[in-house]
Amino acid sequence: MPTASSLGLTERQAVILTVSFYMVTALIMVSCNKWALNTLQLPWLLLWCQMLIAVLLLKATDAAGMLKMPHIRTDVSKALIPLISINVLGLGVNTLCLVYVDTSFYQIARGLVLPFTVIFAYILLGQPSSKMVLGSCFIVFCGFYTGVTTELNVSQLGVFFGIVSSITTSLHAIVIKKSLGAVNNSSIDLVYYNNFLSLLVTTPIVFLSGEVTLVLERLEDAGFQAFHSFLAAALVTGIFGFLVNLAGFMQISKTSPTTHMISGAVRGVLQTLLGYFAFGDIITSGRLMGIVLILSGGALYTWAKDKEMQANAKPTYIPMTQQDVDHDDDDGDRNHAGKA
Template identity: 85%
Template sequence: MVTASSLGLTERQAVILTVGFYMITALIMVSCNKWALNTIELPWLLLWCQMMIAVILLKVTHSTGMLKMPEIRIDVSKALAPLIAINVLGLGVNTLCLVYVDTSFYQIARGLVLPFTVIFAYALLGQPSSSLVLASCFTVFCGFYTGISTEVNVSQRGVFFGIFSSITTSLHAIVIKKSLPAVNNSSLDLVYYNNVLSMLVTTPIVFLSGETSKVMATLETEGFQAFHSFLAAAFVTGIFGFLVNLAGFMQISKTSPTTHMISGAVRGVLQTLLGYFAFGDIITTGRLSGIVLILSGGAIYTYAKDKEMQTTTKPTYIPMTQQDVDGNEDNERKA
């Protein structure tokens, strides 16, 4: 197994590189998704194509001896059922949210990740929150409310899918953490299982959603020419979907769900700037105020967790890989 020490990196440097890799790939992924959906709205087919390309890439790396993929086992698949369910739901609502809102508003529509993370940490992991953490959640909620209440033509569907996306994002990091033991704490095995099983689950959804009928109707009226841009976008998003999937699992296994959430917030700022410069999105005062409040809430939360680390005598972080067992105290206390 390749470790940070074998590459001449300290644990802190490995964490920084992992988080940076996740943020860059995720940012490109959102941009490519918006490009594809602007071409033709086939969100579930787009997701299916991404998963298929990811599986093909993983198979290629296996056949060339670069990486070793596991055999799909029924018992492991059953153990990973919660992860697959939350992954398919999360990918679906993320993409549907992007269909109904522009890139800059996407950050606001999905702005409730932090409050839901704190709620689920208490409900599922029994982790209480300090008053400062609760204050950070209230600040984030104010940012979310400010952002959506000041929009003149806000998409109700976009907001709905954004809230649903916040819930699934909050649960996803926790479920990944709980799912790693089923694959012997191997992030790569989890990526492979996740893509193969998610693709199988998504296949009937593509048909049930009516997107296949839409494809047939478009072929009859406009011909195959209409799908050139979509297929090109699907291919690009498939490659980066594979990378962001791998990067996300690497980040959570290397750091913690909290770090995953914070880096996601920083990524949201970059997405807002990208939406403004690349897609011509309008940044209103209310939208900007909402984003600032959401990020301020994230900053307060980070400060609160830092204070807790300084006063905690016993680490509460549960390592998810053997590399984490040998990590520094900073990683151990980032639960």
């Protein structure tokens, strides 16, 4: 992969370009997902298309000699069953949440990632948290509660899927760390196994959900042009899903987890504006207050963990996202490939 110096960029310019690339691809991914689901509510078929495209693109990079994809092994696949299970469940509830809530409310519905991460880190890993971190979790919870309780027409099912999504995202970060050992700490190998095996698991779900039957029945209708728009959106989201993986790897390799969290907060603000201007979402005062509190809690968490990292020779922060987990492993095994 080209370096900043080989492209004639300074380190600062490379960081700015990398962070911008991550935020743009992530925003396009969310907006295209919403576009596809507004066209046709086929969440599992959309996920299946995205995974298929990701696998094909990964194989293309292997054929082009850019990245080396592993051969699928049975013993490794068995070791990754917990990861694949949580990944498929998480992707499913993420998409279902987006079906039932607005783009701007999506951040509130999935706003409990940080509190659940801290809870599971303590229960499963025995990692205690400082009072400042617990305070940031309380602020995030207040933001979630404010956003949910002040909405008059919020979908309770959408909120439920958002809460489950927060839980799976939190567990995913922990399981990722444990799963890296099965692929010799190669995050690129883990990306390929994750996409390939998740594609296999999702295939029967697509048929059992009845979405394929629905498409086949309505394909005969002359007015079923919406499916073509859905396929176009699925293609775009599949490509940008692949780019989000690449962008996440580039961001972590060029920046720190703190920078990644800050860029995630900025992305949340831009996502809210995107929902307002592109999809006509109504930004109520309660929704706005909820988003502000969630972002403020995240900012306090970032500040508290940054202070802890400065005070300790080895960072001991609790990872909030999958990218943070990858960065932890980079500290132990310098500069191995990252996963978004």
